[in-house]
Amino acid sequence: MKRLQKLNRIYWIYGGVMGLLMITLQVIHYKTMIRDIEIELYGGIIGLLFLLFGIWLGTSLYRKKSADKYDRNKLGLSKRELEVLELLAQGLSNQEIADKLFVSLNTAKTHISSIYSKLNVKRRTQAIQKARDMALILPQKE
Known part of the structure; x- marks a missing residue:
């Protein structure tokens, strides 16, 4: 509308x-x-x-759309998936992500797999780069 x-x-x-x-x-x-x-x-x-x-x-x-105006729900990522994406960007392993979020390793892998399919990528590095390009996560500080 x-x-x-x-x-x-x-x-x-x-x-x-x-x-x-x-x-x-x-x-x-x-x-x-x-x-x-x-x-x-x-x-x-x-x-x-x-x-x-x-x-x-x-x-x-x-x-050009600014990062503030980007609609995160356009891809259908849940809040938990965004958290997992942030942790992926920090370079944590699957087990470290599971431990940090207090979930099982299988649950962490399921979230990661869901992120890959929603972002239409096959690798962790591709997911991180695409998420940064779409302003879903902040760029890494150097």
Whole structure:
């Protein structure tokens, strides 16, 4: 529902900007006929308007998502799986993870296997890298 509202808002903004642009172009066209402004100035103004509109549209549509806005539940990782992922990133073995979380080794392995399938990876290092890229875990301090 929010996405639909956001799209509607974008459409209204886009339509409004295009309407204002058309009005501006008509006013400029009218003034060129009345005052006999040279055609180069007319083309330059049109070009400048489209340049500014393109910059605005590009920055608003392709703005990179920040780590704060990332939805962790998009992948369906549980809180426990996120904890396990943090411990994996710290370099702990399966047994150390199990001991730290007070679960059996089998349970830890099950969580790790579930993480691998949700992240669509096959190895521990791939899971850690992908989780860092997706801002699920913080980058390692050096």
